[in-house]
Structure formats: structure tokens, C-alpha cells
Amino acid sequence: MSKISNITKCPWCRSEFLNSTISNCSNCGGTLEYQKVINDIGPKPPLAPRDIPAKFIRRIKYTGNVYTMIGIIFTVPFFWTVIFPIIGIILWKKGLKEANEELIPLKDGIAVKGEITSIEFDRSKTINGKHPLEVTFSFNANGKTLTGQVGNIFDPINNIKQVGDGVWVVYMPEDPNLSSVWPPLK
Numbered sequence: 216m217s218k219i220s221n222i223t224k225c226p227w228c229r230s231e232f233l234n235s236t237i238s239n240c241s242n243c244g245g246t247l248e249y250q251k252v253i254n255d256i257g258p259k260p261p262l263a264p265r266d267i268p269a270k271f272i273r274r275i276k277y278t279g280n281v282y283t284m285i286g287i288i289f290t291v292p293f294f295w296t297v298i299f300p301i302i303g304i305i306l307w308k309k310g311l312k313e314a315n316e317e318l319i320p321l322k323d324g325i326a327v328k329g330e331i332t333s334i335e336f337d338r339s340k341t342i343n344g345k346h347p348l349e350v351t352f353s354f355n356a357n358g359k360t361l362t363g364q365v366g367n368i369f370d371p372i373n374n375i376k377q378v379g380d381g382v383w384v385v386y387m388p389e390d391p392n393l394s395s396v397w398p399p400l401k
């Protein structure tokens with residue numbers, strides 16, 4: 216089912232490379248080798264703490280984050296009113312909380328093999344008439360099968376992941392609710 220493309224897209228900063236044989240992105244330094252492996256889980260993530268490219272952090276916290284962007288739109292131009300900034304700051308904080316829940320395990324989590332169990336549109340969020348995808352995955356931690364989600368996916372990286380595909384999951388052992396997919400899906 217997976218599409219084979221000649222273009223490799225950096226999962227961290229979204230730069231595109233044609234038929235690339237380089238293993239690190241020349242724009243952000245992020246690793247690219249996972250993207251060359253089609254229909255395969257790819258090599259295990261490096262040991263924590265991992266370096267997360269700054270461009271990726273900015274996208275997850277701001278430019279690719281629905282709540283943060285709406286929060287800023289409500290807060291900054293309306294700072295002279297009362298009600299809009301209150302709504303805006305609540306959304307802004309919610310956005311940053313979601314971003315941190317994704318960035319913390321990518322940086323410090325333990326890596327285990329997992330599987331994508333569903334890919335659905337998140338109809339609670341809309342930007343320019345488009346809903347983002349939300350990917351649910353399962354993994355084993357402390358002898359239990361757990362699930363996690365990656366949301367806010369407006370433009371999936373390289374379109375290669377399907378339900379049933381294996382992925383590397385990174386999670387925090389002291390709080391397995393903090394989990395994400397390595398490398399990023401968006």
C-alpha cells in the first residue's frame with residue numbers, strides 16, 4: 216500500500232531532497248535515514264536525551280499547532296480588550312501543553328516497538344476547511360498494552376504510514392501517557 220517516492224522529506228523541518236543519499240538534513244541536522252526505509256520500522260532511535268532540531272520544536276509549539284496559533288490570534292491583536300486575551304491565553308497554554316507532551320518523550324523517552332492502530336480525521340479542529348489527522352498507536356510498557364496519539368497532522372511526512380504498520384514509540388516510563396512516534400509523522 217505504501218507509495219514509493221523519489222523525494223525524501225525531512226521529518227523534522229520538512230525540507231525536501233531528491234534521491235538523497237545523505238543521512239542528515241543539511242538544513243536542520245535531523246536524521247533522514249528512517250525516511251529511506253519503506254515498509255520497515257527502521258533503525259532504533261538513539262539513546263535519550265536526543266537532540267531535537269529547533270525548527271521542529273518551533274513547528275510543534277507554534278506554526279503547526281492549532282491551539283497555539285488561535286491563542287495568539289485571540290491574544291495579541293486584542294490585548295486592549297479583556298475577554299479575547301483570556302480565551303487566547305487558555306488556548307495558547309493548551310497548545311503548548313500538547314506540544315510538550317509530544318516533545319518530552321521524543322527527547323527523553325524509552326524506545327519500544329509499536330503499531331499504528333487507527334488513522335482518523337480529528338473533526339474537533341479545522342484550519343482552512345481541513346481537519347488534521349490523528350494517529351493512534353499501541354505499545355507495551357510495564358507488561359501492559361497502552362495506546363497513544365499523535366494529532367495535529369495536516370500534512371503527513373512522506374505519506375508512508377498505514378494502519379498495521381510498525382513504528383518506534385518513545386514513552387516516559389514514569390508516565391506512559393507521555394508517548395510519541397519516532398521519527399515524527401508530520
Ligand SMILES: [Zn+2]
Pocket residue numbers: 225226227228229230240241242243244245268
Ligand atoms: Zn531538516
